Amino acid sequence: MKQRKLFLATLLSMLSSLYLGAQEPIVGRALVSGAAIPATLDDGLAQLSADFVITPKLVGSVNLSSEEFPDLFVNCQSNANNKPVRKPQIGCYYFKYKGMSADNNPTYYPAEKIEVPWTPDIANLKMYQVGNMLYAFAISTNKLQIAYWDDKTRSFGKEWMYEGEVNVPMPVMDFDLIPQGKSATVVMLCRSKRSTEPKAVVPEDSEYDSAGIYRGDISEGQVIYAKLNMVEFTLSRFVALTPPNAILSPRSIAAVQSADGRVSGCVFSNKNGAIKYVPFTNPSAMDYIYNEKGEVITNRCLISKTVARKAGASADFFTSGEGGMDFYEFSGEFTPSGAPIYKEPKALLHIQNDLHAGSLVSQSVADWDGDGIVDIIAGNSSGNILFFKNYGTNALPAFGLGEYIEVGGRILAERAGYYESQGPEESAWGYMGPTVFDWDGNGTQDIVYGYNDVIYKVIRNVGTPSEPVMSLPETIMIDGVELAGVWRCRPALANVGGKTIMIIADENEALHLYEKSVGNNVIDRGLLHLKDGKIITGHITEFAKRHYGMNGRKKFELADWDGDGDLDLLIGCARQGSFPSPEMGLPYSRGRSLQALWMENVGTDENMTFDYPKQFTFRGENYYLGGHETTVSACPFGDTTSGINLIVGAECGRFIFFEREDLRTVSLWY
């Protein structure tokens, strides 16, 4: 019956579009309650990812099925325990190469889980084809392990083929290996200096001193190489290729070699997206890698692993990290100073995929392009915002690849930078939380957002709905000072009586109401309260004993959830969120559960007063999507005859759809 309703709704929509002369919408797929929203276009093409994990780790690039382009092996680790709703899928996955997309993105078939002797959290592992054999090597500071691929069982087996000791003089962050018959050159990115976290006397102690300088140490890395005897598996003859401070926050390394030998060295990367190249024969020429515009390349994938397309036999390489996986193809050119130039990286994709927006996605559901159909705008942990156009209908949405929002001619990557409250090594993260709203009242959608700073900004559409041109970010101000609250929150916005109101979690993590005045300036309209007059906060007392960076992370949205004509408050948060008070609140009191709350407005829109929060469950069960943070949005997707439905943006980068009929609420007070 429901499917029939959806079909009829779509048919009506299509006929209307044809009558009006609009472009015929693509027929989308019916959304499955409790499942991620699928990609629909191009056979479900979306960013390569493996299930509900934040950071898939690429460990192997091998020409198993095709010589044209490598297949991939990816380790996945997830702490999103979704039992009994769905089983967490951790392990190692094989992606078979399918071909290039129309935009030259390498595309793959859906993942196939394989048996391996290692756990997904293994630090350093890479794969190599030597003759007809495929090996997996794991090299750490004091251990060498080797497994081999069995074509018959299509696995690496349950046991290591070889395990032995090695003694690398410094901690190994990553390695790569260039097989050369009975020996191999092993290049290693080692940690030459440890990072240290500043000691806090009290939990409020900042990571920075009163000169604004980080009180800890940032790790440094050095590239060394050694010889591996492939018969006896001994590692020796360690030689430093770079100075000890070759890179801050070292992460990964890959050996690169072009066919003509002009590229012969290593690319190595750090947590923050920097990628450097050091040539074997002239290591003093170490430099960044550059794009075709002559700009230093910054990798969008955070904490990225670097894997050569073919170690020692290709100048191309892959990166994988929080946010996705990319392919870097060498252009064949060099900068005047001799640094290699790479083409714009191409995201790796696979078919029959879920919609994917990076990691720790925070979405806003709205008609972005003014075509009458609701789209998804999503922020992610890299500080980007993606636009997922709905090519279908609200009832049967059809999404494809997300398009990055640009400002000033560049992809927006909003970040706190050096002064990130968890330290400068987190400075490449952004934790973007956008809300789509016509902030300046000019009829086009703008985006007001929080991120990993304590302030709020807006990018305004100064173009048209169908051809948006976004302004540079402007800060929301109050009394000449930037409006501040706890970090990593997404503001709720609404038009009430012709005025724009904004709800944030303030400096005390209390729900606070502001009203837009002139320009980007707001006026304080005071705290919001429960029906019994108490204020509403979202932190727990226990975290007063820990770093304050665990606070915040609240994503607010105003929506008439119960259909009674006034705006309620939907809240997504981290596992440590505790509404309405630290002594007793949701979701913290209930442990691992769906971090999605509803606070019913029992007053009016002009005078909001809220009931105690209720927490959503899925068909009566907890549905844990990961503890970092979630974002809840009301949406008109699917069958809305009973009312609006819900989507939850999860830390794995997916949007989980929930039909309201499957949502039950639980409360601590009723």
Add this chain to the structure above:
Amino acid sequence: MTLLTQILLLSSLISGTPMKATMNEGVAPLRFELANGSRLMGVAYISNPEVCDIFVAPSSRITTDKALYYCAFEEFSTDGTPIYSEPQRVIQTPWEDKYGAVKITNVGDQVGAFVVTNGKIHYAEYNKTKRSFAKEYDKSISYNKGTEYPIEAWDLVVDDKSGTAEVVLLCRSREEIVPKFEDKSHAIYNSGGLYMGQLSAGTLYRGVLDLSSWKIVEPFEQVGEENIMTMPSSVACVRSSDGSMDGYVVGNKVGAMKYVPRKSPKSVTYLASEGGDVVKMPHTLGRIRAYGSGGDMIASGEGSHYIFRLAGVDTNGVPTYKESTTISMRSGVLYGGNLVVPTVVDWDADGAEDIIAGNAGGYLLFFKNYGTTKEPAFGTPETLCHEGEPICIRAGYYELQGPQESGWGYTCSAVIDWDGNGTLDIICGYNEGKFLSIMNYGTPTEHKLAAPRVIMCDGMELYGAWRVRPAVCRIGEDAYIAIMDDKEALHIYRRCSDADVANVGLLTLYNGMSITGYRANGTAPTYSERGREKLHFADWDGDGDLDLFVGTTKQASMPFMDKGLPWSYWKETKKSLNVLYFENVGTESKIFFALPKLVQFRGEDMNIGTHSNAPSVCHFGSEDGLPNLIIGNQSGNFYFFDRKDITMLNFFE
């Protein structure tokens, strides 16, 4: 008078003095030398029945002048700039230092000063002929202000018809709390990035004084909501001539202004411009007064004095204002904004050296040289913009000294052809310890500045001591930037792309020792006194390699912690230009420095400020092609020094 004659008559270069404005008869913002700004003490029709004269008092820690001055209106220039006379000292006043409590205004045919304190209201009549007040007040009463909260600011408007004066008080209903820790290295923001102090807030109260009986005829009562403005600094009663706009403008220390309608005081809104943008004071620490009787305002603070003309009033009685104009005077000195940081360079490629300057407000100014390099002629600067909007660089909420400083930027700009494409770009530090590149994507003569971008190193923001002007240079094909790094040591990086650099290493003395700039035991309650070095590469001695000038605060200690300059010298003499010269004793590409010397003027020390003096070489007035020096100081002036007058004190020998 021809332009050439103007220029010849008004030479701007006298060694050891601030450069004067020479264009347009030397019209420049009304200011006092060595003062950070001046307080507006009153506005009254005295010399002209249609345009008010003003009373001002200098505010500064450099000058000890605390007198009151009278400035008469002279005329409007062709572009509408109001030009006033040079300040004339008022002979005496009955008050001493209570400047915040004084307002001078018209009272019928008289001009008088009202002084409102927490418990008393005084009045003293002004003698226009003698330009003086009496030693004693003419009238005084005690009164009940209707609240325990102390007065932060007040205003008073006289209604001649009723013979009364409405008195409006902006009281501090929430006190500022600045976090203090035993350990001065402790940040004032917590681990969540939030300020651990408390910003002050103000509430309005209003009463009416009968000027005949000198009694309060309407007791003081609260107006509108409590805590109507954070960091309150000022209130002004403003009314349009037709009465359609009648209310109070409340200002704060970072330049915000709100309008409170008298009849509906809960309908508070920010002051808006004709274009719908918010109107802010151009500089901080503002004080506002009504200017005349038609709804216009005058604001003063760190900077100069600015007039806001009422543009219109909507049907709800909400005013809009035009862009402010600066009150100016003739024969003024060039003013670049407080804590000005100049770089002398031919910005517009016309063959004459210009000045590009950053300032405390966070802006970047272009002083075009309308004369020649040898005989420069400067006038009103142009604010540098990106796509028509002034570039304004500020740390914002996370200012090291607290959010109450978020109205400042302390932009420290350097100019260089960063990308080597033949056009000049800007690299700057500011009050956040990061560094920005502002690229010119236009031509040498028609600049188009891109939005500022943070400079990165290894994927992280390049970070060091705050409020440092980086030294920039080109050596061979490469561009370099030198900063004071996160250990406040001189450190050099090589440009890789417009917003990326690679670490080259420390710049050292000839003996390999690093060069640091801080004292371990400064006097400030936090480490925010650190940084602030103004670095500048220049071949001073003409030997073909780059030497280094460093302007500092008096607290700095280079190259050694605690035993360096200028602190070791300043603590004994209490006077210094606070500019150091490091001679390059290496080569162009391998730089090593000798121990620093202290710059003096004709063998003597000068005190032109202690916050931070910013040197730049120039060829102004140069007869032989060798460079001279200008130093930007905390009161926003450019002090010129002929090289023949510059001596170097060899402190370490």
